[in-house]
Amino acid sequence: MWKELLKSRSALLGIAILAVLAILTVYSFVALPSNFSLTWQNGEAWELYPVDAPPQWVSLFGVNTAATVTTNLTGWTSQTYSVGGSNFSVYSASTTIKWSSKAFPQEVAFVPTYSGAPSTITLTWTKPQGGSITVSLAEPASGEAYEAQSPDFVSGASQYILNQTGEYQTQLSKGQVISTFFGQPGPGILSSSPAQGTYSLSVQVLSSGAVTMSGSPFVIVGTSYGLMGTDSQGRPIDLGLLAGLPNALEVGFLVSIISVVVGIVFGGLSGYFGARKDSLMQWVALVILAMPALPFLVVISFTTRLSILVEVLLIAALSWPFYAIIARTVALSVKSQTFVEADKAMGVPSYRVFASHFMPRLVPVTVAYTVLGIPGGILLAETLSFIGVGPVNLVTWGGILDAAFVSQAAVFGFWWWVVFPGLMIIISALPFVMLGFALERIIAPRVSAK
């Protein structure tokens, strides 16, 4: 069977995609913290991400967006001064930022991170053409994000505008602060386009006691982000998809294995027994088949807090009859063969007849349909998440799409928010379908061969 499988091009492609998915799954465990799903729900965690931002690479297609750049200030040097008998230290670090976007970013923010008690932190933002903006943060809090609208940034920007235009403005909007930081120097600073080139940022921390600075990020929140853009809360789609991958695969695998094994055993026995038992078992399968999965699961979700396992069991409980029907057909075709009759006539015990004639036919069918059933499990689980009844506190692709639907992403043209999760569902389902079809083709002649 394996040799034949490796000859099929679609099976090989399926295996290749599967390998990529496996690597991504491992990567998601390594790269994402275990409490990531909680982080995902927590809006504050995504403050310094652009909202509704398309992927960064759209700029390659001529779309005017600003990239999101996060620069960690590292390589801190310190100098200690002694003035009037008291010691104080100055820690400094600097970096350069290349800016090539023709668009302004959404936000700029500095997140000082340290242990100790610095009295002031001074940022000096130097433009490519020269001239700098100075922002002083008095007694900053560690880990807090100081954004464009914070008073310290506003006053730094006002000072610069005064220098350039001779006018003093105190009420600056976020957009004006950002224009000040990135605009062309000169009297028209507030209505200019971004100046491209290399900006430099130097940070000086003044403290009377000892301070240990750790990588404090300076974030330029652009209007595009990463590989797949962000949603309306700034959450990167690619991270969400990565986090949803293990859940999707888990649901798909478990649903498929449970329902196929139950269905094949049930249907196989039904066909094997035949007669009365068979019609009774077929009837039972029909009873289950008649249950509308979607509303049923919705009702259940109102009383039971769905975990992945409960969801899997419920879906499996509703989907095994499909496989029972298939297995029964196979079993009936085996049963009609003369050597089975002969064995029975010779008094071979029925469990051995089942094991020696029925199992060899049913096992490959089981393998093929398990593989083919995985996409169905993934699809149904994502659909449930989409209508809002999936497992709670989990990142799911259906959930991401639900958020996109609620935010009317399709209407506003936030295509990345809709396209990538859907593609991910397809990509995770595709290899199983391809493998399954190949397996089915290999198995089919064996099943039907007389």
Next chain:
Amino acid sequence: MGFGRFVLTKAVSYFLVLMATVSILYLATYRVIQKVITSSAAALGEEYKQNLLRSTHLSGLTPTQVQVLVTDFEKSYLAQFAFSQPLPVKFSVQIFRLLTLNFGQSYVLKWNGSQSVNVIIAGYLPNTILLFTTATLILIALGTIIGLLAARSAGSGWDRVVPIIAVVHSSLPAWWLGFLLIAGLGYDLNLLPTQGLTSVPAPTGALAYALNVGEHMVLPVLSILIVGLGGFAYVVRSLVISTMGEDFVLTARARGLPESRILFRHILRTASPAITTQAILAITGSFGGALVTEIVFNWPGIGLLTYMAIFSNDLPVIIGITFVLTIILLVGLFIGELVYGLLDPRIRVGNE
């Protein structure tokens, strides 16, 4: 066994299936149903109490008397559901109420001002039936033709496309495709309406109204169709190919019948019972997806109603939908069996 007896046995069997399915659904949702009954009793009792209190100056009832009346009212309401009876009585009374479509009042949702779950479901159901039946009929017709053509040219390049479409079918959610269609055809190109049953305000005049509904149906039908077509065509193709290998096809050729006649008359007619079975399976399988597609297109059908009920925690409506859909599904399966019987003379005429 004549056809009449076939219909009768099937009808009995399906009725038993219905009883069993409803019973299982009832047991599985027992807790929810009890919760709904008690909360409805409380809500109606409260309403009754307010009415009484408002009229105490007329009736001269004391608060204690009001409380007694309210308790009696709640008791008699619960008695309708055999709430305090022994379990077997309670089960049969409540299951009977479900079977007779007695779902009570909704919490929040309304249809034309009515909060009766029956009225609400009856209001939304026709739209689902309209959308789903249209999509299904087109799907079966197109899928059969494509499947036949693919089977006829089995092994050629054109035939190889069908499995690819089938692959897409198995891995694509219809509602997601709906999203893409909305974004692409609806908004970017502004070709077709993407939301709702009609334009707002709806055009007057029967023809204009029908055309408007038809226009609104294009995208939802398309998304159900694109997803379902490949898989169904693939199944038809497999069934037709396996039928082609049967002896009667060879003898039909030897008889000098033209290929197209063999394909469209003999093979298709012979494979049609099996195609019917597959169509039924495909339909039941795509029903859930179609319901969710309604949500995306804001199509006022059962799917959208379910979604709204989820959001407003309207349990009576969801329970009503579950049982109504079960009954509809079984009626559909039953009709499918009858069609199967009609198409297959081995069942219609029976064995000697």
Next chain:
Amino acid sequence: MMLSVEDLRVYFSSPRGDVKALDGVDLQVSEGEVVGLAGESGCGKSTLSLAISRLIYPPGRIESGKILFQGNDILKMGPNEFRAGYRWKKIAMIFQGSMNGFTPVFTIGEQIEEVLEIHQYAGDFASRTKDLMKMVELDPVIAERYPHELSGGQKQRAFIAMALAVDPPFLIADEPTTALDVVTQVNIMNLLKRLRKEKGISILIITHDLALLSEIVDRAYILYAGRMAELGTAEQIFKEPKHPYTQGLIGSIPTLQSTKIEGIAGFMPDLANLPPGCKFAQRCPYAMQVCGKEEPLLKETKEGQRVACWLY
């Protein structure tokens, strides 16, 4: 000459190479003649009958040769010309699988009338169907029934009725009695005999059952591994078989006199990988050195009898 097959080769492609189902076969059927074609299963008999109706489909193909029907090479005709002009109109067939030869969802009558319609029968369809049913000794009511309502024998008769629908001059009967009970077998054979007498129809009967052939045919061909082993008149073949294979086949006919059935030991060679020399050599009790090296050609041993064997 009704039918003349000349040097026909039919190959089936398989992963192991071409399976040579027929490898240079000649066969003649004269007007009004009943000819038998016999051999073990898998020797290529049915392939020959399908080739004559041009019903060889991939992976099979007609590699070379001619099939002259009333002097015209049917292999050179356009597919539609052959279908409309020859199939059933001139060459009718009764199949090994005639049991399943009717489309299960139409009545017998509908299918007979369809044939009449396709081949533009001039008379009234209903009365013709009735006549045909009578001709094969079936109650005309049976025409209103579905195939699954008929017994095996009834189906075979009904199929013969359908074969006679447009009075074809030539009938191929491929295992016409296989899977029928003995009494029905005799009845069907008698029916074929009667048809031949009454209608002067030419018949090619293909079977593995030599006993059956001996009762009805004028001449017989013995096919082995895709080649003719022997041919001759009925008397020559059944009374004085020359080829050891024919002798073996006749020896394996059970008779009332002998309780012992003599078979032929061994199996037919793999048609995709034929040994050199005589294909029967490995199973032949008289095999000589030359048999394993060179292939014997058909040689006339008596007027009308030809045999491919190094013994002669």
